[in-house]
Amino acid sequence: MFQTERTLWLAFKAGDRRALDQLFKTYYPNLFRYGIKICANADVTDSTLQDFFIYLFEHRQGLSVPKNTKAYLFGAYRRKLLQHLQDTRSTRIKQQAFRTQQIDIQFSIEDMVIRDEQELHTQQMLMRMLNDLPKRQREAIYLRYYDDLDIRAVAEVLSITYQGTVNTIHKAVKTLRAHPGLEKIVAS
C-alpha cells in the first residue's frame, strides 16, 4: 500500500499496476456515487468510470501530480462523463447533459440520515429544501458535505473561483437555516 497521495500518484505515473489498483479501489465508490447522481444510470456510471481510469492510465506519463487527488479525479471524471452524455444519442441520459456546465443533482430520502420518526419529518423537509436550491448550490452542497471535499476542492471540481464557491455554499446554508424547522439541522 502506498502511504501518501504523492507516492501513490508517482507510482501510478511510473506504470505500477498496484498503484492503479489502489487508486481505483480508493476512489471508485465516491466517484460512482457522484456519477449516479449526474446521470441516474449505474451501467453508464460504471463503464464511464472504467473508461476514465483507462484513459488516466494510458496518459499517465503526461499527468502532473495533483495537489488534491480527490478533487482532481472528481473534476476530470465530471468532464469525461458530461462529454460522454453529450455524445450519446437518443436516450434520456443524454439530455441530462443538455446544459454542459450545470448538473441537476437530486437528493433522495435514501441520502438523508434518519434515526427515528421525528427525524424523518425534518429530513424530508430538508430534502425538499435542498432540491429547491439552484443547481450549482445543490452540486456544491453535494460535493462539500456529501463527499466531504473542502471548499478549494469544490471550486476545482466546479471550475469556479474560491470566492464564488464560498458565496455559493454560504447562500445555500443561509437559505436552509432561514427555513422554520431547519435551524437546528444546519445548526450553529
Place this chain on the structure above:
Amino acid sequence: MKNKTAFNQIEDLLENDSFVQWATGETARDSIFWEQWKKANPDKTEMLEDAIAMVKGLSFKLKDISSNQVDTALHQLNSRIDTNTSTNSVRQRFRWSRIAIAASIAILTCIGVGLLYADYQDMESYSTAYGEWQTIELPDGSTVKLNADSELEFAKNWNEGEVREVWLKGEAFFDVVKMLDQDTEFKVITSDLDVEVLGTSFNVKARGEKTEVYLEEGKVKLDLGSRITYMDPGDVISYSARQEKIVDRRRRTSAAIPSPSSWKEGVIEMRDSDAFDILNKIEEIYGVTMSVRNKDIYDDLYQVQLPMKELDIVIPILEKSMGLKITKQSDKIFFVD
C-alpha cells in the same frame, strides 16, 4: 489564539484553523477567545453563525457500494488494460480465465442494475424545418406549438407523480395541464435555464446564446443554475448561461403591446420595431439571409403583421408594409433596398 487577523469576511473565519476546530467542537482550546470575539462583535453575529453552520455542515447517508462491485469493476478494468497493452506471456495465459470470471460477475451485476434502473427510457423527438410549424400533444395532455427550426424531446412514457420533463432547442409555446393528483411539476429545459411550472401557458425561445421566457398566465419558476427567479403573467425574461446573467427583463403591460407568443396564432406581429429586428425574425423563421443594401431603412420604426405562410407570400406583404424593395438573389439570399 495568536493570530490577530481581523475577521471581516466569512472566508476569514472559514480559513482559520482555530475557528474551524472551535466550530466543530474538536477542541475547547480557543473557546474563550471566540466567545469573547462573539461578544465584542455583535454586528457580526449572523456571519459567525453562518460560518459555524458552514463548518458543521450537513450529514448525509452515503449510498452503499459493495466491495464486490468495486472488485468486479477493477477486474474488468485490468483485463481491458491487459488486452490493450499486454506483451507479457504469463499475464496472457491468465487473461482469458480472468475475463471469464469478470464477465460472469458482470452479467450478474448487470441483471441487478438493470432491474434497479429499468425506468430509464426512450425519447420521443420532434423537429420543424425552416418555415414549418407543428402542434404536439404531450403524454399528459398538455400541448406544445413548435415554431420553425426548433426541436422538442421528451420521454415516451410519463410516470404518474414524476416531474414532466421536455427539452427544447428553438421556440415553442406551452399550454400545460395542471395534474389533478397534486403538484406534479412540468419542466422545460433549455441550454440556458429550466422553466418549472405546475400548470400554465408560456412561450420559450432558446436561440443563439440566450433563452427568452414569456409568461402568458399562471406562475413560473426559473432555475438559472446559480439562482432562482419567479415570473408573473406578462413578464419577459432573457437569460444567457454563457454570460451568467439576465440580459433582458421587461413586462408586457397591455394587450396593445405585441405578444412574444403571437406567432402561435399564425401571425408575426411587431410594432415600433426597427428593420433589424424584423429582418432578423424573417431570417430566423425561414433560414434565409436578408442582405440590406440601403442602410437608411434602419432609421425608421415599422409596424408589421405577417401571416406565417410560405416566404413567397410573406415577402410582398413585408415590402408593402415596410415600403421596401426586396429582391430574390438565390433560394437563401435576398437583397433589401
